[in-house]
Amino acid sequence: MLPPLLCNLWKVHDYVALALQKQAGTGNFIGPWFTQMNCVVTCDPMNVHYMFSKNFINFVKGPEFRKIFKAFGDGILTADSDMWKYQRTILHSSFKTRRFEKFREKIVRKKVESCLIPLLDHVERQGIEVDVQDVFNRFNFDTICSIVLGFDPKSLTPDFQEVACMRAFNEVGEFIFYRHILPKSVWKLQRWLRIEAVKKRAEAFQTFDHFLRESIASKREKLSQNKEVISTEDEDDDLITTLMKDEEGKESVGDKFLRDTAFVLFVAGRDTITSTLTWFFWLLAKHPNVEAKILQEIQNKKEVKDQVYLHGALCEAxxxxxxxxxxxxxxxxxxxxxxGHEVGPRTVVMISLYAMGRCEDIWGKDCLEFKPERWISERGGIVHIPSYKFISFTAGPRTCLGKDLSFIQMKIMATAILCNYQIHVVEHHPVSPALSILLQMRYGLKVRITKRR
Ligand code: HEM
Structure with missing residues (x-):
């Protein structure tokens, strides 16, 4: 089954969605014997509910996954069983406090005012094209860094300067992607042949790793020099500082844990929000009626929590x-x-979240339409759709930890942009997904900006 999949690589997600539709939602994928690619592929919500919740204990990320994503270290995204539970408990308790929520919101709002708006003003005044995907990537890199490590690397500037740690992080992403799609044998051969690109990517990994370790070490140093700060909680403490202060009187979680946690949060938090916002603005450009309704709502309801229609539009994206x-x-x-599909020990199951989002049985005949209305109840609230059907953050005990943060951040950014500017996608700009683990746009999203009057 590999050759047709490769022939459709540029539209692989649509290809898989169509194939699954023909197989009533679940099928077996058989690859060439040497690739070890055999797996079950599914978009059936009942299977998802079973694997993510009911029999969660039997479906893990697994050792092969950890090998592919070795660069992540032993962070929560790749961990299983007790190691995962331990990390989830620690992260959950720091992530879900009111103080930390307020801190994250403050960082995002400050970044919008001090960097995003001035940058978009500059683009508008100059009348130049800008790739909003790149803008969102930089915005998110800076905010994640501020939230996790407590400082802003300032990659979002009008001259789009190259920041070494961000470039290294981008290259690590590419490295992981190729490691993910290449059969193990090809990957090993490349490494054995010491192909230049493999060497370059290994260097990028070292640069980013060094950046994280240095940031954590200097934070420890500062805290150890200022002992009385350790016992007091500051409302502007970043995540790593919070975790270090929490160690007081307990066993240290250790710098490796902090490094792996920081790495995971960069991975989990940057490109996900970038991807959503980029597709969201592209969808709005194609649906001016939706944009008009969002604007009307923003004028009537200033608080992000009350912006139900905007919430629905983001859910659609x-x-x-x-x-x-x-x-x-x-x-x-x-x-x-x-x-009814059998899985043996070590069988890999691929869950196509993309196919689930376009499944007629879940969303109805208009499943391919961008329709925020489907999320609005008759009483004007948000319709609750179980997470094993609206699966973009997955479901069950391993649900995304950044879901609330993401909605708040995306609403703040979308509101600020839509209130101030009109976004015009450059004519004939090619829009297609990149070959990546994440659904980013292959050529970015080039737009022109005018002031909203
Ligand atoms: C639109 C934004 C986001 C989407 C769609 C999203 C989606 C996901 C998905 C699908 C997973 C499960 C991955 C898997 O099981 O293989 C996940 C896990 C996770 N996400 Fe997110 N994410 C988003 C933003 C964020 C942000 C901003 C953060 C934090 C800064 C974050 C932190 C995490 C963490 C820590 C996990 C691991 C949970 C665990 O394994 O227990 N995510 N996310």
Whole structure:
């Protein structure tokens, strides 16, 4: 089955969605024997509910996944069983406090005012084209860095300067992607032949790793020099400082844990929000009626929590273009999925979140339409759709930890942009997904900006 998949690589997610539709939602993928690519592929919500919640214990990320994503270290995204539980508990308790929520919101609002708006003003005054995907990437890199490590690397500037740590992070992403799609044998051969690109990517990994370790070490140093600060909680403490202060009187979580956590949050938090916002603005450009309704709502309801229609529009972007189009799980023991498909020990199951977002059985005949109205209840609230159906943040005990943060950040950014500017996608700009683990746009999203009167 590999050759037709490769022939359709540039539209692989649509290809898989169509194939799954023909297979009633679940099928077996058989690759050439040497690639070890055999797996079950599904977009059936009942299978998803089973694997992510009911029999969660039997479906793990698995050792192969950890090998592919070795660069992540032993962070929460790749961990399983007790190691995962330990990290989830620690991260959950720091992430979900009111203080930390307020801190994150403050960082985002400050960044919008001090960098995003001035940059867009500059673009508007100059009358130049700008790639908003790049703008969002830089914005998110700076905010994640501020939230996690407590400083802004200032990659979002009008001259779009190259910041070394961000460039290294981008290259690490490419490295992981190729490691993910290439069969193990090809990958090993490349490494053995010491192909230049492989060497370059390894260097990028070292640069980013060094950046994280240095930032953590200097934070420890500062805290150890100022002992009385350790016992007091500051409302502007970043995540790593919070975790270090939490160690007081307990066993240290250790710098490796902090490094791996920081890495994971860069990975989990940057490109996901970038991807959603980029597709969202592209969808708005194609649906001016939706844009007009969002603007009307913003004028009537200033608080982000009350912006129900904007919330619905973002959910639509997430449904049609889930930033992580595919996630994978591996069975520990033999099992039978609700669809009747058998999985043996170590069978890999690929869950196509992309196909689920476009599944007629879940969303109805108009499943391919961008329709925020489907999220609005008769009483004007948000319709609750179970997470095993609206799967963009996955479901069950391993649900995304950054979901609330993401909505708040995306609403603040979208509101600020839409109130001040009109975004015009450059005519004939090619729009297609990039070959990547994340659903970003291959050529970015080139736009022109005018002031909203
Ligand atoms: C639109 C934005 C986002 C989307 C669509 C999204 C989606 C996801 C998905 C699909 C997973 C599950 C991955 C898997 O199981 O293989 C996940 C996990 C995770 N996400 Fe997000 N994410 C977003 C933003 C964020 C942000 C901003 C953060 C934090 C800064 C974050 C932190 C995490 C963490 C820590 C996990 C691991 C949870 C665990 O394994 O227990 N995410 N996210």
């Amino acid at each position: 997430l449904r049609l273009y889930p930033p992580l189009p595919v996630v994978r799980r591996q069975a520990i023991k033999h099992d039978i999925l609700p669809s």
